[in-house]
Amino acid sequence: MTRQLHLNAFLMNTGHHEASWRLPESDPYAHVDLAHYVGLARTAERGTFDSLFLADGPQLWGNLAQRPAGALEPLTLLTALATATEHIGLIATASTSYNSPYNLARKFASLDIISGGRAGWNIVTTAGAEAARNFGLEHEPAHAERYARAAEFVDVALKLWDSWEDDAIVADKSAGVWGDDSKVHPPRHQGTYFSVAGALNVPRSPQGYPLLVQAGSSEDGKAFAARYAEAVFTAQQTLADAQAFYAGLKARTAQAGRDPGHIKVLPGIVPVLGSTEAEARAAEQLLEDHIVHAHGVDRLENLLRLEPGTLELDAPLPDGLPPESAIEGARSRYTLIVELARRERLTVRQLIGRLGGGRGHLTFAGTPEQVADEIETWFTQGAADGFNIMPAVLPSGLDAFVEHVVPLLRARGLLRTGYDGRPHQTLRERYGLPRPVNQYLTSLPALV
Amino acid sequence: MTRQLHLNAFLMNTGHHEASWRLPESDPYAHVDLAHYVGLARTAERGTFDSLFLADGPQLWGNLAQRPAGALEPLTLLTALATATEHIGLIATASTSYNSPYNLARKFASLDIISGGRAGWNIVTTAGAEAARNFGLEHEPAHAERYARAAEFVDVALKLWDSWEDDAIVADKSAGVWGDDSKVHPPRHQGTYFSVAGALNVPRSPQGYPLLVQAGSSEDGKAFAARYAEAVFTAQQTLADAQAFYAGLKARTAQAGRDPGHIKVLPGIVPVLGSTEAEARAAEQLLEDHIVHAHGVDRLENLLRLEPGTLELDAPLPDGLPPESAIEGARSRYTLIVELARRERLTVRQLIGRLGGGRGHLTFAGTPEQVADEIETWFTQGAADGFNIMPAVLPSGLDAFVEHVVPLLRARGLLRTGYDGRPHQTLRERYGLPRPVNQYLTSLPALV
Numbered sequence: 084m085t086r087q088l089h090l091n092a093f094l095m096n097t098g099h100h101e102a103s104w105r106l107p108e109s110d111p112y113a114h115v116d117l118a119h120y121v122g123l124a125r126t127a128e129r130g131t132f133d134s135l136f137l138a139d140g141p142q143l144w145g146n147l148a149q150r151p152a153g154a155l156e157p158l159t160l161l162t163a164l165a166t167a168t169e170h171i172g173l174i175a176t177a178s179t180s181y182n183s184p185y186n187l188a189r190k191f192a193s194l195d196i197i198s199g200g201r202a203g204w205n206i207v208t209t210a211g212a213e214a215a216r217n218f219g220l221e222h223e224p225a226h227a228e229r230y231a232r233a234a235e236f237v238d239v240a241l242k243l244w245d246s247w248e249d250d251a252i253v254a255d256k257s258a259g260v261w262g263d264d265s266k267v268h269p270p271r272h273q274g275t276y277f278s279v280a281g282a283l284n285v286p287r288s289p290q291g292y293p294l295l296v297q298a299g300s301s302e303d304g305k306a307f308a309a310r311y312a313e314a315v316f317t318a319q320q321t322l323a324d325a326q327a328f329y330a331g332l333k334a335r336t337a338q339a340g341r342d343p344g345h346i347k348v349l350p351g352i353v354p355v356l357g358s359t360e361a362e363a364r365a366a367e368q369l370l371e372d373h374i375v376h377a378h379g380v381d382r383l384e385n386l387l388r389l390e391p392g393t394l395e396l397d398a399p400l401p402d403g404l405p406p407e408s409a410i411e412g413a414r415s416r417y418t419l420i421v422e423l424a425r426r427e428r429l430t431v432r433q434l435i436g437r438l439g440g441g442r443g444h445l446t447f448a449g450t451p452e453q454v455a456d457e458i459e460t461w462f463t464q465g466a467a468d469g470f471n472i473m474p475a476v477l478p479s480g481l482d483a484f485v486e487h488v489v490p491l492l493r494a495r496g497l498l499r500t501g502y503d504g505r506p507h508q509t510l511r512e513r514y515g516l517p518r519p520v521n522q523y524l525t526s527l528p529a530l531v
Numbered sequence: 532m533t534r535q536l537h538l539n540a541f542l543m544n545t546g547h548h549e550a551s552w553r554l555p556e557s558d559p560y561a562h563v564d565l566a567h568y569v570g571l572a573r574t575a576e577r578g579t580f581d582s583l584f585l586a587d588g589p590q591l592w593g594n595l596a597q598r599p600a601g602a603l604e605p606l607t608l609l610t611a612l613a614t615a616t617e618h619i620g621l622i623a624t625a626s627t628s629y630n631s632p633y634n635l636a637r638k639f640a641s642l643d644i645i646s647g648g649r650a651g652w653n654i655v656t657t658a659g660a661e662a663a664r665n666f667g668l669e670h671e672p673a674h675a676e677r678y679a680r681a682a683e684f685v686d687v688a689l690k691l692w693d694s695w696e697d698d699a700i701v702a703d704k705s706a707g708v709w710g711d712d713s714k715v716h717p718p719r720h721q722g723t724y725f726s727v728a729g730a731l732n733v734p735r736s737p738q739g740y741p742l743l744v745q746a747g748s749s750e751d752g753k754a755f756a757a758r759y760a761e762a763v764f765t766a767q768q769t770l771a772d773a774q775a776f777y778a779g780l781k782a783r784t785a786q787a788g789r790d791p792g793h794i795k796v797l798p799g800i801v802p803v804l805g806s807t808e809a810e811a812r813a814a815e816q817l818l819e820d821h822i823v824h825a826h827g828v829d830r831l832e833n834l835l836r837l838e839p840g841t842l843e844l845d846a847p848l849p850d851g852l853p854p855e856s857a858i859e860g861a862r863s864r865y866t867l868i869v870e871l872a873r874r875e876r877l878t879v880r881q882l883i884g885r886l887g888g889g890r891g892h893l894t895f896a897g898t899p900e901q902v903a904d905e906i907e908t909w910f911t912q913g914a915a916d917g918f919n920i921m922p923a924v925l926p927s928g929l930d931a932f933v934e935h936v937v938p939l940l941r942a943r944g945l946l947r948t949g950y951d952g953r954p955h956q957t958l959r960e961r962y963g964l965p966r967p968v969n970q971y972l973t974s975l976p977a978l979v
Contacts, residue, residue: 104702104709111702111709115734117645141633143732147699147710153732156634159641162610182634185589185665186604193607197565216728217633251595254552254559259823261552261559262595280664284591284601286563375707 088462088497089347089469089514091174091316092127092135092481094120096151099353100475101439102373104151108479114151120160121167123478130485131499133469133513134172134203136296136316137161141181142213149378158190165198170502172510174203174296179236180229181209181218184277188243192288200289200509205296206311208233210412226411230303232276237295237311239279242270244292245521246282268523290509291519300328300415301407309335313516314347316471318416318443320423325350325466347468347514350461351444354454355475356483363448370475371436379435386417396432400424419443440475451487458488459495536910536945537795537917537962539622539764540575540583542568544599546924547801549887550821552599554924561925562599568608569615571926578933579947581917581961582620582651584744584764585609589629590661593833597826606638613646618950620958622651622744627684628677629657629666632725636691640736648737648957653744654759656681658860674859678751680724685743685759687725690718692740693969694730716971738957739967748776748863749855757783761964762795764919766864766891768871773798773914795916795962798909799892802902803923804931811896818923819884827883834865844880848872867891888923899935906936907945 208229319325357363474480605623656677767773805811922928
C-alpha cells in the first residue's frame with residue numbers, strides 16, 4: 084500500500100475564520116452546542132479522518148464583543164463525542180502549566196478506556212498572563228521554564244500511565260485475590276516541579292497512554308516535540324518553509340534517539356472551496372468583508388506586544404519589533420506573522436485579512452482539485468505526513484471537504500476508504516505507531 | 532401532591548459489599564466497563580431516580596489483592612452517561628483540596644451544558660496522606676484547614692459560574708457584535724488559598740451551577756453543609772440517630788440564613804432483597820461468607836489509626852481509642868464505626884461483617900415490603916428527604932430494587948411514576964430547588 088495521509092479535523096465553533104459566526108447560516112451559540120459537535124465528528128468519521136482535535140486555554144480570550152468566546156472543556160466534550168462515534172481519534176488540548184499530573188493522567192486514561200483507545204493529548208504550556216492570573220500567579224512563567232515543567236509533567240504522566248502493568252488484575256474469585264500488587268508501581272517521583280508518590284487509580288488503558296501531540300514550533304517547542312511528540316501540528320505558510328520544518332524535526336527526532344517515522348507532521352490548512360477558482364475566491368472575499376478591522380488591530384497589537392494605537396491600518400508593520408527571543412508568549416506564532424508581513428509586504432489591513440482565516444495557518448482558496456493537488460504536493464514533497472484541516476466555516480466547510488476533496492484523495496490512493504480493525508484500531512495504530520512497552524515491566528510481554 | 536421521595540443511586544463497580552466481586556455473576560472488570568455503568572444508569576432512570584452518584588478520591592485505595600481498585604474519573608464517566616440517558620441527574624465527587632477552582636468550575640459547567648442541566652458536585656475535602664502525596668504535599672492538611680480551603684474554593688467557583696450573566700451573548704450578526712462585555716464579571720478574587728482573576732471561559736450553564744452535594748458529618752462538615760449544600764448524603768445506623776441528624780442539620784441551615792427546605796437529607800441504605808425474609812438473610816450471609824477477614828482487619832486498623840496486629844478477630848475493639856477530635860481523616864465515619872461496635876457489643880469479626888456491606892451505612896436485609904416500610908418510616912418520621920440507594924451487588928441489586936421496591940413506593944404515592952418536564956427538568960428542579968440568581972446581576976431577570 085502507498086504511504087497514507089493522516090487527516091485531523093480541527094474543530095472550532097462556527098469555523099476558523101474569525102468572521103464565520105456572522106454568516107447567515109452560522110449558529111452563534113455553536114460553541115456550547117453538543118449536537119453541533121456531534122454532527123462535525125460524524126462528518127469527519129464519514130471522511131475517514133484519523134482524528135479530531137480541540138484547542139484550548141484556561142482563560143477567557145479577548146472581548147466578547149468581537150467574536151464567540153468560551154468553549155466546552157475539551158476532555159468533557161470529547162468524552163461525549165466518544166459515545167457518538169466509533170472510530171475517530173479524539174485529541175484534547177490540556178496545559179502542563181495549569182494542571183497537576185495525577186488528575187490529568189487519570190482523565191486521559193479514563194477517556195482512553197471509555198473510547199476504546201482513541202484518546203490523544205495535545206500538550207501545551209499555555210502562553211499569557213491572563214491564564215497565569217487564573218491560577219494564583221501574577222505573571223506568565225518564562226518560556227523556558229514552562230517547557231522545563233512540561234517535560235517533567237510528561238515524565239510523571241508516563242510513570243503514572245505505566246503504574247499498572249497490563250496484567251495487574253488477576254480476578255481470582257475462589258482465592259479472593261483481585262489484583263497482583265507486585266505489578267503496581269508507584270512513581271515515587273520527587274522532582275523540580277512535582278512530587279507524586281502513588282500509582283494511578285485506574286488501570287493501564289488500551290493505548291498504554293494517549294497519543295502525544297504537540298504544536299509549538301519555537302526552539303523549545305521543537306526540542307520538546309523531538310523528545311516526546313508522536314504527532315505535531317504546525318503552521319507553515321510556504322512549501323519551502325514546511326519542507327525545512329519537516330526535515331529539521333525528523334532529524335532532531337532521530338538525534339533524540341527515536342524513530343523519525345514515529346513523529347507525524349501535520350501542517351494546518353484552511354481550505355476555502357468553490358466549484359470554480361473564482362467562486363472560491365468570492366467565498367474568501369465574503370468572509371474578509373465581514374471582518375471588523377478595529378478588532379483585528381486590537382488583537383494584532385496584543386500579539387505583537389505593542390501599545391494600543393501603534394498600528395495603522397493602511398501602513399506596513401512598524402520597524403524595530405522585538406526579536407522572537409524577547410517574547411515570553413507564543414513565540415513561533417509571533418515570528419511567523421512578522422515574517423509573513425515582511426515577505427509579502429502586507430499592510431496591517433492585508434495582514435489582518437490573511438490572519439482572519441487561520442491565525443497564521445495556510446489559507447488556500449480553490450476548487451476541490453486544486454486543494455487535493457496542494458495536499459498531494461506537500462505530502463509527496465517532504466513537507467507533511469498529513470494535514471490539520473481547519474475549515475473556515477463550520478459545519479459547511481467540513482461537509483464540503485468530505486464531500487468533494489476526500490473522494491479525490493481516495494481516488495489517488497492517498498487516503499483510506501474505510502476504517503480497519505475489529506472492532507477498531509486504536510488512534511496510535513491508525514497513526515502507525517507502536518503501543519508503548521511499560522517502563523516498569525517485570526515480565527516479558529506475550530508475543531503477538 | 533404528597534411530599535415526594537428523592538432517590539439517588541450510588542454506583543460502585545460490582546456493588547457496595549466488599550466481597551460482591553467474588554460472586555459468580557459479578558464482572559471483576561466492571562470498574563472500567565462503560566457498558567456496565569450505562570446499564571446501571573438506565574436502570575436507575577427506569578426507576579425514576581432523581582440522580583446517580585460516583586464517589587472518588589485521587590489515590591489508589593488499599594491493596595489490589597483485596598478487592599477491585601481504581602475507577603474511571605467521575606466527571607469523565609458521567610459525561611459519557613449523560614449521552615446515554617435523558618433525565619437522571621449526574622453527581623460527581625471532586626476534591627477541593629486537590630483541584631483548582633478555575634479548571635473544576637469549567638468542567639462542571641461543561642457537564643451541566645452537555646447534560647442539559649443535570650450536573651451535581653459532591654464536594655469533598657479528601658482525607659488521607661496518600662492523596663496528599665500525589666499532589667506535592669508530605670502530609671494530609673489538617674481537618675479544619677481542609678474545610679477552610681473548601682469554603683473558599685466554593686466561593687470562588689460560585690463567582691466563576693456567575694461570571695457570565697445569562698444574557699451576555701447578543702449575537703448581533705449585522706453589527707458584528709457577538710457578546711456584551713458589561714455582562715461578564717471577572718471574579719478578581721484574592722484570598723487565603725486562591726487568587727483567580729478572570730471570568731470563566733464558558734457561559735453560565737442551565738442550572739446556573741451544579742447541584743451542590745456534601746457528605747461529611749463531622750462538626751466542620753455539618754457547618755459546611757448548612758452554608759452551601761443542597762443535598763447531603765449521610766451514614767446513619769438508627770432511626771433515632773438519623774432523626775437527630777436531620778433536625779440538627781435543618782436547624783443549622785436555618786441559622787445560616789437559608790431555607791431549610793433547600794437542603795435535602797439522604798441517608799445511605801444497603802438493601803439486600805429476598806422474596807422472604809429468610810431468603811434475604813441468606814443472601815446477606817452468602818456475601819459475608821465471601822469476606823476475607825484478614826483484609827477487613829487491615830482496613831479497620833488503618834481507619835482507626837491502630838498499629839498493624841492490634842486487633843483480634845474474636846475480641847471487641849480495644850479500650851482507649853483516640854477521640855474524634857484527634858482524627859485528621861474521615862472524622863464522622865470514625866465515630867460512627869466506634870459507636871456501632873460499642874452499642875451492639877460487636878467483636879471485630881462481627882464489625883467487619885457489618886461494615887462489609889456498606890462501610891458504615893445501614894444494611895437492611897428483607898422483603899421488598901420490609902424495605903419499602905423502612906424507607907417510608909424514615910421518610911415520614913423526620914429522618915430523611917430521600918435515600919442514597921447503595922446496592923450490595925451490582926447490577927443485580929439495583930435491578931431488584933427497581934423491579935420490586937420502586938413499584939411499592941409508587942403505589943404508596945411516595946415516588947414519581949415518570950419524569951416531568953419538556954424536554955426535562957434540571958436536577959435542581961427535580962430536588963425542588965430554585966435556579967440561583969446571579970450574584971453579579973446588573974438588570975432584573977424577566978418574570979417567568
